[in-house]
Amino acid sequence: MNFRQFAINNVLRSKRTYIAHFLSSAFSVMIFFTYGLLSFHPQLKDGLVSSSGTLSMLGTMGMTVSQYIVFVFSFFFLLYSVGAFIKVRKKEFGILMILGMSRKQLNRMLFIENILIGAAAIIAGMGIGMLFSKLILLISAKLMAVDQGLPFYFPLQALVMTAVAYAVLFLLIALFSSLMLRKGTLLALVKAEESPKPQPKASPWLAVLAVFLIAAGYGMVMAFAILQIFNLLLLLGGVVLVITGTYFLFTQFSVYFMRYLQKRERFFFRKTNLLTVSELLYRIKDNAVMFFLVSVISASAFTGIGTTLAIGDPGLSAMENPYAYTYSMYDEDEDKGNRHLDIIREELKKGGLDYKEAEVTPIFTDNGVKLIKLSEYNGLIQSLGYPAETLGDLEGILTPGTVSEKNSYRIDGPLSDQFEVLNGKTSEIVKVLKAETFIAVPESYGETLVVSDRLYEDALQAQQDQEYGYAAYHTFYVQDWKNTGDVSRSILERFNENEDNSYYLKSLYFDWKNAQQQNGILLMVSGLVGIVFFTFAASFVYFRLYADLARDEQQYRMIAKVGLSKKELGIIITKQLVIMFFLPMLIALIHSGVAFVALQQLVDFSIVGHSLKIFIFFLSIQIMYFFITRWRYLERLNKMIQ
Template sequence: MYSKIAFKNVKKSFKDYTIYFFTLMLAVCIFYTFNSIESQKVMSELTSSGESYVDILSKVISYVSVFIAFILGSLILYANNFLVKKRNKELGIYMTLGMSKNKISKILILETIIVGILSLISGLILGLIFSQGLSILVVKLFGLKMSTYSFVISGKAMIKTVLYFGIMFLLVMIFNSFVISKYKIIDLLTVGRKTEEVKFKSNIVYLISFVLCVISLGTAYKLVLEVGLLGIKDIKFITSILLGVLGTFLLFFSLSGFILYIVKKNKKIYFKGLNIFIVKQINSKVNTNFISMSVICLMLFMTIGMLSTGFSFKNAIESGLKDSTPYDASAYLYIDEGEKANDIQKSLEYIGVKFNKEDKVVYYDLYTDNKTISEVLNLNANMRSLMNYMKLSDYNKLRELDNQKALSLNKDEVLITSNYANTLEALQNYIKNNDSIKIENKSYKIKDKKVIEENLKTDFMKNNMITVIVNDDVCDNMALISSNVSVNFVGEGKEKREADFTNKIYSYKTTDTDYDKIGFVLGVSKAEVYESNKGITTIVLFIGIYIGIVFLISSMAVLALQQLSEASDSIDRYKSLKRLGASEKDINKTIFIQTLVYFSLPVILAFIHSVIGIKVANDFVSVYNKPDIMGSSLITAGIFMIVYIIYFYITYSGYKNIVKNKIHVK
């Protein structure tokens, strides 16, 4: 009996369940898709070339999935609460007919099970399709070649999805039973007659709040642009975050009164058509839900930021790999004044690094005159790194290692090398306006008036801030700052010797190491750089997409549910419009404008936040290489618009149907 009632209720209320069901289906789909990634065929291709990052990725996704489950669980409870409230009168009639609260709870539990099973099945089916598409996306993003394609079903991910969502539905059942136990018949039957009293404060309060909002957001943007992500521990960065959050809440708090005040001033707009009704409705919604709208705005900001910067971060690192790895391997030893260990050749011998006769090995040193880049070139005051100098003879050895011709310098000439994104542009501007630089109070001409863009060692990124190539005797009175080696392995077993090179450098660092004798040697190989890059970009990109999409869906779902809830609460207002002679077209127009404005307000502010956030993130990413945000922005915009349009359309249609059915518009 109860199962029949439950099935009939679900079937009868399918339109009410549309947003709920659609959100559940998408949530299950996304949860399964990302948790199944480790089982996909393409992940075995990722591990075939060397060290595996699949275990790290799967563990990170597992940890993130707990957080995602919490977000989705809260969303499901919120959506379920909306559905229960919408059926208050129906539940009151059940009680009036003599049905006990326990029996009503059973019906709701059965309805939850039915919807849960349907959403799980449809979501898993959709997830199976999307997970295969995710494999293809991985291939495209990381330039891999799949030897064969096979349709993969991850049993582990399926069990985890069913388990997590099973717990969520169990919590919904407990929640429903608790809510029903607190209900009284009179409250359920008269809920439709109760109208929410919207209290508007004086205009001066909203005006002050708006001014404070502008000051807070303006200060937040200024501070975060000043310090950037590199200053994440700086008090200015923390202050910018707090002011940004405060400004967001103040904006939505002040928006209702501020909009009403501005529109009222323009009588032509305010009294045109049903604009009075539309403005009052929007103000009422914003005034009631300004906290949730603020949270949604911040979530959308994080979504846009994570999706956009995730792709640009990957592109920036990958595009700079070739230029940052000119040799098979490099190692270096930083040297402070008075240190005994100052020769990397001896240090490598102590730790057991050996080269074959065929291997091409170049040892070279870097020097400094203890002046910063800013002091020598009069550049940005933030460029406090010491100027580096290299002997021409050492530089030509490196060029020979890279199969380039040797260069020569006159006694009064120097060469400028750099490829570090944050200093390269400033250097080029300096050379455009200056023919020379001063070294030890002597002027030297810059040969060819150009910057040679190159890394002088293999490393994880392009990090040659500036190295000046000088005649050998110029370095005689300078301090040795680092001892370096770069090598190209030749002949059979080069891959093994390359791996042994870095393994020896990593493994010698123990508690028994005599650092006074050996020094602190750092090194990396080209293969390691590429493999590490592949792992880092995989993790960053997938976690960013995973969290971003869940935040996007959750935000849109909450906006949709708030709108639909408001539709039920505002039926009397629409009945009044109908009695006053408003046509179906006019009423639908008011619904469309309200829904559009309500959906757009948090999106617009999130977009403004994102412009600043992406600028800051790209400044940080530019340490690796200048990012191209066009492609990632288009992808982000595409994902955003698809989800936005789907939820907007479902909400508008649902809102319209609720009003139409209640006021009998024909």
């Protein structure tokens, strides 16, 4: 057996140890390949079909930045995992050196092992990516709202780029792995078994500080959302406090809580609680930083993907514009405008869609106050299903035109309880009865005041000599507007036959479609990066388990000699693994849950469904991972203590 065969056999003998490292590496290769598959797709090279240049730019930038993120994060993750396994094998390396292996040969062996694992991960990752490439393209076309779909092609450029990038990455990892062993003497390698550790301690003040920081961070985030204080420093400060509090939660509060359980004798000395709590105390202290990283990474993944799903919800497009169609025209183009309105009505009827039509013409007074008359406003809100309003001659209603104005009215009410309406030489004071918290007036920016028909006509009459006219907005409310795609395309085709650009038709369906394309890019970017982060975070737990496996085997072998049964061992290990796998995830779910509650304050539609989808998806993966790890870990321990 030559040296190369010896290195290959080392990898094969340690396949159980290296399996998580290999699978995580192959998965990151597959995700990187997926970005390349989309980036080099002939139909996406020049931007998304039917999207704007901005969306094309965002797509290109998003895919490129995401590839960098996956690549860089993969480097640090793989370096961490290799370091964890080198720590486990230090005694083995020491024995090999006693038997005559030189440092140079040891480094060469490690280099060959890492190159072998890397090559296998690259081949497996690209192979799986190619196998599912058609499915990936189908899903991507759906997410990015590409109506014509993304046909399959042979991604030679993506394959070459992925192979070269990860070959360089694994080469660097192999070189770094050799450097990790240069520190320490031969004696240190042989005696690499952990020496007895002192009893973990925690400060009660820092434990309380952890809770305080997290609560304060939550408060700042909720103030940002509920009170609409859109200050980046407030939001960033809240996130920083939560992250800092999470660090102290695992390094101080969790240890302090376990010490508290030890002092509760009735609980501590019940059945196997003594072993479970004592072992958890050391595990939590040793793995506190890892738990912290897993929690923060997982919370980022949950929140990023959930927020992106909410951005693509059709309710977001309808927040600022509830009308399926908004058509604007001026008096001088009335004849052509009426023909266009007839086209809209005809196409809606052909499509079998029920609609409610209304019209509004906002005007400005001499002192810049925007007015609409009550009769037109009632037509708008009744088409939306709201009851009609009544006003006196000098009474008015403020109606928002943007989401920020709507939220401002909801939180603070009207900024002023009266407005001065200046019409020529006449000035009248209008009392504001209320500020509405829903958007009804289309294409409205700034405060809009609903007034009586008489006051509106007086203001309009005072401006008869002005050179310009006001745009009239014709609205068509369709409850099932998400199914107006064919109708919208037919309307535009008839408009564009021989007309100029004097008319403006705003289609809610097309706005939603563009938002879907933009969201599809964000979802692909955040979703794939989030899944990679979550996979790496879950693998951290696996690596820590196997880093401590030798100590666990020795410890439980000794305990088994004094009567520990396999059933009791299973209970103890299961309790520990539940804490290790699900405590960081629980904290991550709480953090992201608060983020979703805050997000809900900013939108009118429910995001509960999106939040539950994310939680259920990742929780299902974690549960599967837990049972697989528990089965393999218990199987290994049971064999060793027999």
